[in-house]
Amino acid sequence: MAELGRAALLVTFGLVVYALVAGSLAAWRRRRRLALSAQNALLAAFGSTLVAAVVLLVALARRDFTFQYVAQHTSRSLPLGYALSAFWGGQEGSLLLWLLVLSGYSALAVWLNRRARDLVAWVVPVLALVAGFFAFMLCFVSSPFVVAPAPGDGAGMVPSLQNPYMLAHPPMLYLGYVGLTIPFAFGMGALLSRQTDERWIVATRRWTLAAWTFLGVGQLLGAHWAYVEIGWGGYYAWDPVENAALMPWLAATAFLHSVMIQEKRGMLKVWNMVLVSLAFLLSIFGTFLTRSGVVNSIHAFSESPLGGWFLGFIALMTVLTVALIYIRLPLLKARTKLESLVSREATFLYNNLLLVALCLTILWGVMYPLLTQALRGETRSVSKPYYDFFLHTFGLPLLLLMGIGPLVAWRRASLRALGKTFLVPLLAAVVTGVALIGAGLGGSTPGLLTYTFSAFVAASIVLEFWRGTNARRAIAGESYPRAFTSLVARNRRRYGGYVVHAAVLLLAIGIAGSSAYQTVREPVHGLRPGQSMEIAGYTLTYRGLATRQEENAQATRATVDVSRGGSHVTTLHPGKNWYPVEQQTSNEVSIYHDPRNLGDVFTIADQIDPKSQTLFLKVLVKPLVNLIWVAGFVFVLGSVIAMWPDAVEQRRLAERYAPAAVSAGL
Amino acid sequence: MTLALVLGAVLAVLAVLLVARPFLREPAPADDRLAEPGELDRRRLELVEERDRALAALKELEFDHRTGKVSDDDYRALVGPLRRAAAEALRALEPRAQARVPEPTTRIGG
Numbered sequence: 001m002a003e004l005g006r007a008a009l010l011v012t013f014g015l016v017v018y019a020l021v022a023g024s025l026a027a028w029r030r031r032r033r034l035a036l037s038a039q040n041a042l043l044a045a046f047g048s049t050l051v052a053a054v055v056l057l058v059a060l061a062r063r064d065f066t067f068q069y070v071a072q073h074t075s076r077s078l079p080l081g082y083a084l085s086a087f088w089g090g091q092e093g094s095l096l097l098w099l100l101v102l103s104g105y106s107a108l109a110v111w112l113n114r115r116a117r118d119l120v121a122w123v124v125p126v127l128a129l130v131a132g133f134f135a136f137m138l139c140f141v142s143s144p145f146v147v148a149p150a151p152g153d154g155a156g157m158v159p160s161l162q163n164p165y166m167l168a169h170p171p172m173l174y175l176g177y178v179g180l181t182i183p184f185a186f187g188m189g190a191l192l193s194r195q196t197d198e199r200w201i202v203a204t205r206r207w208t209l210a211a212w213t214f215l216g217v218g219q220l221l222g223a224h225w226a227y228v229e230i231g232w233g234g235y236y237a238w239d240p241v242e243n244a245a246l247m248p249w250l251a252a253t254a255f256l257h258s259v260m261i262q263e264k265r266g267m268l269k270v271w272n273m274v275l276v277s278l279a280f281l282l283s284i285f286g287t288f289l290t291r292s293g294v295v296n297s298i299h300a301f302s303e304s305p306l307g308g309w310f311l312g313f314i315a316l317m318t319v320l321t322v323a324l325i326y327i328r329l330p331l332l333k334a335r336t337k338l339e340s341l342v343s344r345e346a347t348f349l350y351n352n353l354l355l356v357a358l359c360l361t362i363l364w365g366v367m368y369p370l371l372t373q374a375l376r377g378e379t380r381s382v383s384k385p386y387y388d389f390f391l392h393t394f395g396l397p398l399l400l401l402m403g404i405g406p407l408v409a410w411r412r413a414s415l416r417a418l419g420k421t422f423l424v425p426l427l428a429a430v431v432t433g434v435a436l437i438g439a440g441l442g443g444s445t446p447g448l449l450t451y452t453f454s455a456f457v458a459a460s461i462v463l464e465f466w467r468g469t470n471a472r473r474a475i476a477g478e479s480y481p482r483a484f485t486s487l488v489a490r491n492r493r494r495y496g497g498y499v500v501h502a503a504v505l506l507l508a509i510g511i512a513g514s515s516a517y518q519t520v521r522e523p524v525h526g527l528r529p530g531q532s533m534e535i536a537g538y539t540l541t542y543r544g545l546a547t548r549q550e551e552n553a554q555a556t557r558a559t560v561d562v563s564r565g566g567s568h569v570t571t572l573h574p575g576k577n578w579y580p581v582e583q584q585t586s587n588e589v590s591i592y593h594d595p596r597n598l599g600d601v602f603t604i605a606d607q608i609d610p611k612s613q614t615l616f617l618k619v620l621v622k623p624l625v626n627l628i629w630v631a632g633f634v635f636v637l638g639s640v641i642a643m644w645p646d647a648v649e650q651r652r653l654a655e656r657y658a659p660a661a662v663s664a665g666l
Numbered sequence: 667m668t669l670a671l672v673l674g675a676v677l678a679v680l681a682v683l684l685v686a687r688p689f690l691r692e693p694a695p696a697d698d699r700l701a702e703p704g705e706l707d708r709r710r711l712e713l714v715e716e717r718d719r720a721l722a723a724l725k726e727l728e729f730d731h732r733t734g735k736v737s738d739d740d741y742r743a744l745v746g747p748l749r750r751a752a753a754e755a756l757r758a759l760e761p762r763a764q765a766r767v768p769e770p771t772t773r774i775g776g
Contacts, residue, residue: 007674011681018685032700036688044681051677118702193702197711266719335716409736410726411744417737467733474732656714 002067005055005145008048009096012103013135015045019128027121027192035121039110042124045131046103053100056093056144060086065150069093075156075581077552082162088170089161091291091306092144097171098287099134101178105207106131109182113203116657123189130181133313141305156581159553165225172218173245177283179211180248183255184280187273191324196269196331201259202653206643208259208276212252213639219245220632231587231604233520233620235628238387240366244286247366250359251279254352260493261345264410269332270325271352277321282359284314289366340412347405351398358394362387392446396453399508402501403457406464421463428459447516450508457505461498468495488641496642503635506627513599513624523606523616536621538601539563540572545613553577555588558605558615562592569594574605574617598630599623710759717755724748 023038025031056069060083065071073086073093087093106127113120138144183204190200222242223235236242255275261268292307325332338346365382372380407421432455433448442448465484472483488495519536527533527542534540543559557575561568572590579586592601600622607616683690692698703711727744730736736744 001670003670004673007671008677011674011678014678015681015685026700030700030702032698033688033692033695035700037685040684040687041681044684048677048681117700121700195703197708198715199711264719264723266716407735409730409740410723412740413735414737414740417735417740420737421735467735468729471729471732652718656711656718 001055001058002145002147005052005059006139006143008052008055009135009138009143009145011048012045012052012099013132013139015041015048016103016128016131016135019045020125020132023121023125023128027125032117035117035124038124038128039114039120042103042110042127042131043107045135046100046107049096049100049103049135052138052145053087053096056096057084057087060084063154065154066147067144068146068148069144071148071151071154073154073157075154075552077581078154078157078162079551081164081167082157085161085167085170086157088174089157089166090144092138092142094170094174094287094291095134095138095142096144097174098178099131099138101174102127102131102134102181105178105182106185109186109204109207113186116199116203119186119189119193119195119199119203121189122192123185126185126188126192127181130185130317133309137306137309141309153581156552156579159577159579159582159584159586160229162552162579163225163229165221165229169218169221169225172214172221174218176211176213176215176218176245177248177286179207179214180252180276180279180283182207182211183276187276188321188324191273191328191331194328194331196328198263199657201263201272202657205259208252208256209639209643212249212256213636213643215245215249215252216635216639217632219249220629220635224629228589228591229586231589233589233602233604233618233622235625238365238384241290243362243366244289247359247362248279248282248286250355250362251275251282254355254359255279257348257355258352261348265336265345267334267336267338267345268349269334270329273325273332275352275356277325278356278359281314281318281321282363284310284317288314342408342418343412344405344408344410347401347408351401351405354394354398354401358390358398361390361394365390395508396446396449399450399457399504400453402504403453403460406498406501407460424463425456425459429453429456431455441517444512444516447512450512450516454505454509454512457501461502461505464498465495489646492644492646493642496638496640496644499638499641500635501638503631503638506631506634510624510627510629510631513627514622517623519621521619523618526607526609526612526614526616529613533617533619535601535619537564538569538619538621540601540603540617540619542615542617545575545608545610545615547610550577552581553579553586556608556610557588558608558617560590560603560615560617562601572601572603574603576605576608593626597623598626600625713755713758717752717759720748720752720755724752 019038019041022034022041026034026038056067058064059067059070060074061080063070063074063076063078063083069090069092070086073090074083078086088097110120110124110127113123183200186200186204190196219242222245226237227235252275255272258268258275259272262272288307288310292304292310338349340346365386368382369380372378403425407418407425409417429452433452436442436448436451465487468487469480469484472478472487473480476483476486478486521533521535529542529544532539532541539562541561541563543561545556545558547554547556549555555575555577557573560572560574562570562572570592572592574590575588577586577588578584587604590603593599594601600620602620602622604618604620605615606618608614724745727736727741727748731738731741
């Protein structure tokens with residue numbers, strides 16, 4: 001059925017090219033039926049891409065090794081779930097997933113906004129241009145439907161990808177990456193149609209938030225995958241592929257904040273266009289980084305069929321975007337100005353500058369080794385200290401601003417009002433700092449600052465809810481639970497945002513606890529059965545080794561008893577898996593989650609000698625690390641609150657834009 | 667192979683039909699122009715956005731004043747211009763004012 005897959009992709013390519021050409025012509029010459037036809041082409045493109053995706057999924061499920069892609073990424077012994085996950089395990093499948101998500105999002109966004117026809121008329125060609133690039137790549141550069149005589153068995157899947165997190169992590173990232181195309185397309189559509197009112201922002205508010213949430217959750221899933229699967233004891237290594245997802249997320253975070261200033265004050269119109277474009281371009285750049293091979297070496301990049309095309313597309317989109325924003329500058333003039341440097345909008349502006357500075361320093365860290373290798377032939381690397389320095393420099397003030405922002409009023413705030421609202425958070429911060437120093441935990445300056453600032457932010461969030469609930473009670477005479485509920489329901493974006501801030505707070509506390517205050521014991525000597533080692537109050541006693549056969553691997557596991565204060569707390573089983581098809585070994589870590597300090601005892605079987613039963617055990621004790629994963633749930637909760645539809649608001653917006661739609665012939 | 671090609675051809679035909687649908691439904695329409703908002707609509711929308719912005723700002727100011735985030739002095743200084751901005755936008759949106767296509771002069775918050 002590879003022919004059907006190829007035919008479906010060719011149909012998609014034809015449709016998006018038509019949507020690009022006919023859509024542009026229709027929007028330019030104001031042709032109604034042609035514009036509708038171009039929209040239909042985008043809807044149909046989703047259908048044909050879906051057919052291609054189903055063909056590939058069926059081939060993966062059936063292990064049809066006549067498909068080169070299936071033979072290269074699966075094997076007969078690979079469990080079905082992982083075989084299906086090979087859809088995004090390789091380059092061609094990933095590109096198909098990009099196109100599938102993009103065409104699905106495009107169809108949905110165009111259909112949902114079909115009444116705003118004058119705006120959508122220009123959105124269609126922008127979406128079609130991006131989809132056209134990916135369809136072209138899949139049809140003519142990197143197809144998943146190449147066939148060859150079937151080998152006896154497939155090459156299998158890299159062992160580290162054989163993890164349940166890999167079923168969810170890449171699709172989440174792609175939902176995020178691709179989702180950023182929608183606000184970008186509407187932003188460009190607004191510029192092209194000269195409709196620079198807030199309609200494009202209103203139309204894409206939830207799209208941006210959803211894409212940003214997917215990207216955030218995708219990164220957390222990836223961090224957890226690295227933590228439990230890679231076996232080095234960490235969750236984020238400032239790897240270029242990880243940074244590839246972080247950069248657009250930071251740009252989108254800045255956009256989500258600055259767009260509020262445009263909505264509330266009519267300011268920062270140019271900046272918002274720049275941010276939405278930056279987030280989109282970084283999402284394409286992220287795909288380029290992960291898919292071109294450029295991360296491994298510049299040679300792999302030059303040999304890759306994708307690299308040049310991606311670079312060309314990024315350059316084209318950058319030039320077009322910059323030119324369009326420049327041409328439309330007169331339409332983007334702000335009607336108001338910043339009244340005070342001590343105001344809510346000013347804190348949003350500082351937050352934006354810090355987020356973009358952090359994003360660009362990470363971008364430079366990713367680009368520098370590539371540029372030095374390409375231009376000078378030198379191999380340089382940018383490692384953890386560089387990123388840590390900028391994370392502390394920009395991240396800590398950002399954390400503090402998260403607490404300051406909600407306490408400051410819009411437009412301007414007097415010192416008297418500030419003194420009143422800052423008092424409790426400041427006290428909380430000072431008490432926390434003094435307590436930490438008193439407890440002997442002041443050794444790490446970043447750790448101390450993180451916790452002190454976190455106390456400030458936590459107090460400001462609690463105060464916001466407390467004062468807001470009391471104000472609601474005073475206005476409506478409601479009970480506390482009722483006042484609290486209606487407070488959140490009446491302003492979901494604001495209070496959902498505070499819940500997201502709480503998630504970031506948990507994340508910061510978890511990261512600081514597990515990095516600044518972690519304890520590590522490297523395996524200097526091997527342990528024999530019965531021998532013990534001590535670390536951070538825990539005693540780990542090695543009991544012996546066992547080997548068992550799993551579905552697609554041979555598993556060797558050590559038995560390690562963990563006790564604290566003489567009492568047994570758990571038994572861990574770190575070990576290694578041997579994958580015969582892939583001819584690879586993987587580390588299989590074993591973790592004890594300690595509810596006392598919300599931390600982990602993380603064990604890695606560094607080396608195993610089955611003959612002598614010797615185990616070289618590496619152990620890390622990471623306090624508070626589980627807060628990072630808890631943060632993920634809180635993050636999703638906050639995002640859902642912020643995204644939840646508000647009927648009153650929707651009626652108001654419908655009333656605002658309905659007359660324009662009517663006079664536009666809808 | 668043949669089945670796959672037939673399915674591919676069916677897919678292509680369906681796509682073409684969907685793309686051609688607007689022309690098949692209206693072979694000779696009275697008006698095929700993709701209308702766009704005129705200058706009056708744009709002005710109206712601008713004013714509506716300014717009105718909504720001013721009203722939302724007033725609501726927020728009241729709430730922030732109640733929660734103690736805005737002092738009495740700040741409240742007194744801010745509430746006047748915001749009320750004036752909202753009133754100006756509302757006045758400009760009245761049907762007779764709209765007919766004159768007013769130049770929006772409102773500067774929210776001064």
